[in-house]
Amino acid sequence: xxxxxxxxxxxxxxxxxxxxxxxxxxxxxxxxxxxxxxxxxxxxxxxxxxxxxxxxxxxxxxxxxxxxxxxxxxxxxxxxxxxxxxxxxxxxxxxxxxxxxxxxxxxxxxxxxxxxxxxxxxxxxxxxxxxxxxxxxxxxxxxxxxxxxxxxxxxxxxxxxxxxxxxxxxxxxxxxxxxxxxxxxxxxxxxxxxxxxxxxxxxxxxxxxxxxxxxxxxxxxxxxxxxxxxxxxxxxxxxxxxxxxxxxxxxxxxxxxxxxxxxxxxxxxxxxxxxxxxxxxxxxxxxxxxxxxxxxxxxxxxxxxxxxxxxxxxxxxxxxxxxxxxxxxxxxxxxxxxxxxxxxxxxxxxxxxxxxxxxxxxxxxxxxxxxxxxxxxxxxxxxxxxxxxxxxxxxxxxxxxxxxxxxxxxxxxxxxxxxxxxxx
Amino acid sequence: xxxxxxxxxxxxxxxxxxxxxxxxxxxxxxxxxxxxxxxxxxxxxxxxxxxxxxxxxxxxxxxxxxxxxxxxxxxxxxxxxxxxxxxxxxxxxxxxxxxxxxxxxxxxxxxxxxxxxxxxxxxxxxxxxxxxxxxxxxxxxxxxxxxxxxxxxxxxxxxxxxxxxxxxxxxxxxxxxxxxxxxxxxxxxxxxxxxxxxxxxxxxxxxxxxxxxxxxxxxxxxxxxxxxxxxxxxxxxxxxxxxxxxxxxxxxxxxxxxxxxxxxxxxxxxxxxxxxxxxxxxxxxxxxxxxxxxxxxxxxxx
Numbered sequence: 117x118x119x120x121x122x123x124x125x126x127x128x129x130x131x132x133x134x135x136x137x138x139x140x141x142x143x144x145x146x147x148x149x150x151x152x153x154x155x156x157x158x159x160x161x162x163x164x165x166x167x168x169x170x171x172x173x174x175x176x177x178x179x180x181x182x183x184x185x186x187x188x189x190x191x192x193x194x195x196x197x198x199x200x201x202x203x204x205x206x207x208x209x210x211x212x213x214x215x216x217x218x219x220x221x222x223x224x225x226x227x228x229x230x231x232x233x234x235x236x237x238x239x240x241x242x243x244x245x246x247x248x249x250x251x252x253x254x255x256x257x258x259x260x261x262x263x264x265x266x267x268x269x270x271x272x273x274x275x276x277x278x279x280x281x282x283x284x285x286x287x288x289x290x291x292x293x294x295x296x297x298x299x300x301x302x303x304x305x306x307x308x309x310x311x312x313x314x315x316x317x318x319x320x321x322x323x324x325x326x327x328x329x330x331x332x333x334x335x336x337x338x339x340x341x342x343x344x345x346x347x348x349x350x351x352x353x354x355x356x357x358x359x360x361x362x363x364x365x366x367x368x369x370x371x372x373x374x375x376x377x378x379x380x381x382x383x384x385x386x387x388x389x390x391x392x393x394x395x396x397x398x399x400x401x402x403x404x405x406x407x408x409x410x411x412x413x414x415x416x417x418x419x420x421x422x423x424x425x426x427x428x429x430x431x432x433x434x435x436x437x438x439x440x441x442x443x444x445x446x447x448x449x450x451x452x453x454x455x456x457x458x459x460x461x462x463x464x465x466x467x468x469x470x471x472x473x474x475x476x477x478x479x480x481x482x483x484x485x486x487x488x489x490x491x492x493x494x495x496x497x498x499x500x501x502x503x504x505x506x507x508x509x510x511x512x513x514x515x516x517x518x519x520x521x522x523x524x525x526x527x528x529x530x531x532x533x534x535x536x537x538x539x540x
Numbered sequence: 541x542x543x544x545x546x547x548x549x550x551x552x553x554x555x556x557x558x559x560x561x562x563x564x565x566x567x568x569x570x571x572x573x574x575x576x577x578x579x580x581x582x583x584x585x586x587x588x589x590x591x592x593x594x595x596x597x598x599x600x601x602x603x604x605x606x607x608x609x610x611x612x613x614x615x616x617x618x619x620x621x622x623x624x625x626x627x628x629x630x631x632x633x634x635x636x637x638x639x640x641x642x643x644x645x646x647x648x649x650x651x652x653x654x655x656x657x658x659x660x661x662x663x664x665x666x667x668x669x670x671x672x673x674x675x676x677x678x679x680x681x682x683x684x685x686x687x688x689x690x691x692x693x694x695x696x697x698x699x700x701x702x703x704x705x706x707x708x709x710x711x712x713x714x715x716x717x718x719x720x721x722x723x724x725x726x727x728x729x730x731x732x733x734x735x736x737x738x739x740x741x742x743x744x745x746x747x748x749x750x751x752x753x754x755x756x757x758x759x760x761x762x763x764x765x766x767x768x769x770x771x772x773x774x775x776x777x778x779x780x781x782x783x784x785x786x787x788x789x790x791x792x793x794x795x796x797x798x799x800x801x802x803x804x805x806x807x808x809x810x811x812x813x814x815x816x817x818x819x820x821x822x823x824x825x826x827x828x829x830x831x832x833x834x835x836x837x838x839x840x841x842x
Contacts, residue, residue: 298816324815325814325815325816326815326816327816327818327819329771329775330775330819331762331766331767331769331771331772331775331776332552332762332765332766334548334552334807335545335548335806335807335809335810335815335818336810336815336818338541338544338545338548338807338810339810339811339815341544342541355672355673355769358673358767359673359766359767362680362766362767363766365680365682366680366681366682366683366693367683367691367693368682368683368685368691383672386678387673387675387767388680389678389679389680392680
């Protein structure tokens, strides 16, 4: 009974607070809605679910600091099932029925792209993705087809091929074969790598594509083995990647393997056998060594009882938080206003603000006082370039005594320098 | 490199050949295209997983490998046991589904029923064993280097040898034994065979046993040289049909030569076309055969 009374009292207090806040900011309608289009079911379901929860968590923290313009934020999540058609429908309903001015999502580039071109841009709504890495978006932005409404908090493929080329040449490999998955992601990465590795002074062997979910890849492997390459760059996902690696090693391929970040997975190591992967080397995105990152990690661990180890968790947190800060900053809650405000709250020279309720409260005070802020979050200082892309630090990992261990760290500046060198 | 592609083609073709024998026989004798045949390969492979698990409990398990192969005597026992279990499964399916339908259903109904059975069988395996790939042994077998720079895995050479043995045995069975001769009679004309005193029901059983046993052996050997996935058989469906159609329904040698031809053309094709188009090669073969020689290489014109 007492508990029920207490709950009722808390509810009343919350309603009263909402009214009070609504009174303070009469310009906007409460609650403020933020749309999220993420795959919480389907093949990406497990990853998507964690990402969706972390997005929700970012909203909760923001609400703890008083919400946007005095209104609590409602996080409206829709499932894409990892499918473009479902994703577009979900985004349409969010924009047209729920009236959200900004969308967070999606994960796969293949889903984010149709949402951007057929929903976000025509409806003038901001879209910010935690995970899509295809360079197609950069190209679209350059052609002026995104109206600047596209942002992402995850580094593009560009840095992945640069890292792989760097690993190949630093190890002194002279002839690197490439086997890549025949998707947008794989084709883009392989094509970039072909240029990058030569520019850094390495050499290229056969470059072979493979189709997903086949039983055996013997023909592909035999083709890649032509000319006896001294190393292999494998762009794959764990299950097929394991099949290819086993056939590659069995047919006499070198164990000098360079792999993309998706293969940094125990499923892959166990399926191939860790004893065969002693010379394997891979790259992955890393979080910068900053206090703001540590703050996020602590907050996350307190809330979920586990560290934020998983793809896209840091980046989705920042995608949501920076969008909400921009909403606070914007004069009105429309796509174009939020787009400009995202630039404003990440501008160099502003006062740095960090994640968490305290950081958000401070940010809101500064915004209210008309002072510029710069959000430094779970992925470090977000600095979107003119195409809405960010750079991220990278790390290099190996299996040492069978354990996946970080062996090198490249800061954002290192990566930017490397890419600049390659692009000139 | 062409030698390597030829070797790979022959070795992977041996699997297709074994699988296609059963498919070809059911097509001719039972007179329908059995789309669930490829699932018998998968079930055979997974039956062996159970066999090894049980063997591990009893003692012995996977056994000591006999050089240069990656497996020991238990594998040969596993082949026999899985062949028997897969045959039982095929006979059960025959009684539960195909025999009941065959009396009244048209050709297309049978095809769709077999599709349904295939889906059911595949997803049962997902349900029981999960979608993740399995391995009989996590040890990796390295290829032997043959003269001419060709690399082959000993296990695959064993499979090719086994295929030859199976084909010779089947040849003798079909030409020398009474059951084999009756089987050919039923294939020619079931009604005439029946009035001549052939027990057609018993012959149908034998067709399933031969087909399922060959499928089980192919499945286990495929699982051994690559890995086990619930989609193991499904991914071979098109090559199997291409081989059976190319060889001509009901022809033992047709199925074997068809299988080897499919394996060879898939592997050699990557020298000319991008690897991403490789899965289309069996399709192309089916089209060409149906266009130029619809009865297949060894089939008889009706």
